[in-house]
Amino acid sequence: MDHPTWPRLQALFGMNPVTAFLSVGWSQRRARQTVMRNWVLNSAYASELKQRLQPDPDTSEGKSSKESNRDSHLFLPHPLATREDHELIKDPRWIIPETWPRPRYSRSQKQMIEVSWLDRVRAPFQSLFRNWRFGWQGVFPTATLLVPVGGIMWFAWRMGWNNSFNKGYEQAPIGPVTSFIGIGLFIWFWSHIPMAQACQAASGEWKRFYKWKLIRKLIWIQPMRYLGLLALYLLLAAPVMMVESAPGLITSGKSKLEFLTASEAVNFLRNLHFAALFFIIFPAFAWLKKLAAKLYSDAVLFGIGSGKIKLEDLSPWEVETIEALGLEGLKKSPESPWWNKLVRFAGLAGSHVVYRISIALIGFGLIGATFYIPQFIGYQPFPRWVNPVLIQLPWYHRLPGPLKEAWQMEKLEKATISEPESEPESTDDEPVG
Amino acid sequence: MSDLNDPTPASNYQSKTRRRFMKEMALGAAGVSLSYSTLGQQTNSAPLEEVVPKDYSGPNVVIIRFGGGVRRRETIDPVHTFCPYTLKKLAPRGTLFPQMKIDDFEDINTSHGEGTLNILTGKYDKYQDTEQAFLQERFEAKVPTLFEYLRKNFRIPESQTLIINGEDRTQEEFYSFSNHHLFGVNYQSEVLSLYRFKTFLLREQINSGRWEGEELATKQKQLNELESKDYRSKGLRNQSPEILSFWETWREHYGESGLVNPRGDRLLTELSLWALRRLRPRLMMVNYNDPDYVHWGIKSHYTRAIAIIDEGIERIVNWVDQDEEYRDNTVFVIVPDCGRDSNPFLSTPYQHHFNSPSAHEIFGLWVGPGVRAGDMVDREVDQISVAATVGQLMGIKTEFTEGPVLEQVFA
Known part of the structure; x- marks a missing residue:
């Protein structure tokens, strides 16, 4: 699974100039998270955020409900509660999204919009696309x-x-x-x-x-x-x-x-x-x-x-x-x-x-x-x-x-050496006699 | 042909050389002067005795320092060579040692100054800057150089023993004599270089009264700075009259700007040819060095510089071949000062010579009268054997060299 701070993945991405862009994107999103968190921590909603940033006790029954509470931005005022700021609570991910698609507030349309079929299709790789773009x-x-x-x-x-x-x-x-x-x-x-x-x-x-x-x-x-x-x-x-x-x-x-x-x-x-x-x-x-x-x-x-x-x-x-x-x-x-x-x-x-x-x-x-x-x-x-x-x-x-x-x-030489030698064609001996 | 059955105990002398080196390092830190005889080592000749100089009638010798640091691959490897004349035209006329190396004692540095003194003195040493300054190579040999041996034994004027030096390593101008008490500055060679010409020119211009007042003071300061580079005699020792006359002719021909004469290693070739024509040296060393520019990473500087040295060697050999006095009477010794790295992790694998195994690998080429022609001695020999072998060729005793004579050279 895509753990948010999976270090091997970061290091692996840096081995290639194309995938290194993903590392930059992830860092950009984390920087944005830092800005957002800092502002929330300086606002009236600081204590709520601090609570959500506490480490989650590992209990199997309550985990799903606690997780949904922690994911939720609903403690924030409108329109931040439903804005697409998935990185506020959870660290940005590399491939899968931090939270799965849900109805969100669109600034341009100034209203809530439902999850489209395209969003659902792209969802499993949403973080990958965002990291690439950023x-x-x-x-x-x-x-x-x-x-x-x-x-x-x-x-x-x-x-x-x-x-x-x-x-x-x-x-x-x-x-x-x-x-x-x-x-x-x-x-x-x-x-x-x-x-x-x-x-x-x-x-x-x-x-x-x-x-x-x-x-x-x-x-x-x-x-x-x-x-x-x-x-x-x-x-x-x-x-x-x-x-x-x-x-x-x-x-x-x-x-x-x-x-x-x-x-x-x-x-x-x-x-x-x-x-x-x-x-x-x-x-x-x-x-x-x-x-x-x-x-x-x-x-x-x-x-x-x-x-x-x-x-x-x-x-x-x-x-x-x-x-x-x-x-x-x-x-x-x-x-x-x-x-x-x-x-x-x-x-x-x-x-x-x-x-x-x-x-x-x-x-x-x-x-x-x-x-x-x-x-x-x-x-x-x-x-x-x-x-x-x-x-x-x-x-x-x-x-x-x-x-x-x-x-x-070297690879060419090894390939040449390892090719099996073709067997010589057998000749039928003429019968004696 | 390879000389595979050579009975010379190379390993024996290497062991002895190592043991002596380690002892000297242990004692040398306090500046203790070691008497050669106290170490009880085998000598190449009879005990020291008073020498009466004689007239010299042996061959002329031109030592080409194929520097600053070259690998065997780009020189004597027939497939990858950048010096086709040296390998394909000149080498068949003489004896090639493709396995010459610099020994890998722990304290030995594979660099230009050390390599030059290895060649000239026939002895390894851990050289340090005279003032212990970082990255400075103002060395002093403790045992005599070939020039001193020659001039002590024969009546040869200073102007006929020459070092031709480049402008990038001025400190090597002053490797022309050792601080050994039986030899030293009185038997030093002369040096021809751009630095020497500039010093000569500035002195002449100041003495001619060209400048006055502040301008004169500025020029005097420049002269002082130039002379201060001479860490051996502090500029107090003037060049001989023959050399001064040489510079005068050079100045008439090329002017004073320094922009007309050939540059870089081509300048060394030009100075060598001029010296051969006018000064008629008996022993001359040409310190080529431009391959070392590859320290800055640009590959073409290395390969191009090797080709320029090759062209220079061709010009010098051709000139010698057409001169009646030098033809059939001049031996060429071509040997690098050090090798270079073969670092697989760099874009320029030979960028440096940081004491890697490859930096210890060099070669030696001997061409001339008395030298076996068309031979290749394919076994390991030492860089410090050059001095003793040159000594034997010239008929001089090299009491303080440590490398054995390369007997396979001789016809």
Whole structure:
């Protein structure tokens, strides 16, 4: 059965670029759940939600009735009670739906609509379809920024070293200058992307990723907390960097790994990549999205309450939710992180310069850990440059070209050797005599 | 033909070399100078004695360091080679050792500086930067180099023992002499490189009074920075008059911009040809290095660089073949400084040379008078045998080398 946090499935999806979109979609839906839950927990319905989020005692008789109570959104005000927010109580699922189809409130038609036959047919795979849709919505806007920037950095690396190899002194600055342009753009985009992704996830509309005026306002409501999130990206990039660099170093010294056959090497890499996805990459990816969603939801509440942002700036889904929960007038300050005390002590609170310098330093560290160090230790082609796995698509399995070729050759040889030899045609001996 | 019945006890010398190496490592950390004789090891020659230099009448030797780090697959494998001239035209004229290797002691590093000094000194050592700086390779050999042996034994001027060095590894300019108390700087070789030309040029320009005031101060600072790279003599030792004249001619021909002369490893070929024509070296080492650019991951840098070295070897050999004095009197020794990895997990399997088994695998090619032609010695031999073998070819005693002479080389 599809357990909501079935980790093997997450890691398996990351082994393929197509199914990795499902991981993104699931993370987006979980981010949306975080936003929704946070708002409900700040409303008059908090205690009801907390009760439903308690662990369910495992009793066989009462389980079905308790389950239906827990599933039910009926404690929420209209229209949230019958809206299609299945992720509020239960964590998003991967394939089967969180709750089976039921009559729901349609915002566009402003009325309850019955379950159609198409919904019933699609029901067993509803989460799969939603993860796929949210996945594409989650990746596409980020890719419009990071793919060109990654391309610039890739170009700078290749052409810069090409120029160095050919001793093109006359155009020596091309590599470094292009690199710095790419690095600068990456830092600029990346410093906004977590909040932009949260905004997009919460609204369910991919175009809201590009509402950068709003996103910058939300960031500046709680810059220190947001800086903490960005620092976490750097912290979590370190183990990813180690995993990425490992293949370049493990054949050193007395290691016998250089002597593996192609099939053995392929298996080794598969296991390594799966373990990396299982233990590090996907958990980090999902956690960062969840944290960003929490920051987003707090920033929206405070922004609305303090007048720094208007309701009209939000998506219809968010407006409906906030109004139904009665949160427009909530004046809640964002939590102050512990390191903020140090910043205030140093007299640097509210300093845009300090914030920007910190972003730049963290950004440089992240770029080094994500791109340059692993690429030096074990160069990977273009796709790796345009897909930082913690930010965009948690796809982490690719066989190097030479290994793939060697593996194909090996399979071909084995197939040739294992073909049975055809028996020679028997000749009838002429009878003697 | 393979020499399968060679009775030379390769395993014996390897064991002795290992034991000595381990002892030296245990004692060497405190900077203890080890006397060769106290270790009681077998020598290649008679005890040390006062040497009166004689006129040299032996063959010229050109050592081609096929660097920086190449695999056998892309060089001497007939199917995958990127140096067809060296393998298919030159190798049949001499003796190929396809199983030459760098021994795999625990503390031995398979890299360029170490490999170069293995070749020149005939001894393995754990080299460390003189100031223990990270990633710096300012090494000092503790035992003499071939240049020192040659110049101590024969009346050969400095300008006829040459290292031709590239611009990417300036520290190797200063491997031209050891800090052994019986040899050292007085027997060093000269060096030809872009770094040396730039230093010469800047000195000349400053001395000619081209600049004044602030500009002069800036240029003087640049000169100081260039000279500071000389970690052995701190720029205090000038090049010989023959070399200065050489640079003057180079400057007349190629100008001062540095943009007209060939670049990269092609520059080393050009410098080698110029040196052969004008300086007439008796012992010359060419430190090719551009294959090492593959550290940054781009495969074509490796394969293209091997092809460029191959072209360079062809040019040098062709020139030697048409020169009356050098023809039939010059031995070529072609040997890599180290191998490269064969990492199945990377898109560029040979990106680095991190001490993997493949990084220890190299080859050796000997071509010239007195060398057996058309032979292939298909057994394991050591990189440190090069120095002793060159010594025997040139008739010099190499008391401090540890690798045995490769007797199969000789006709």
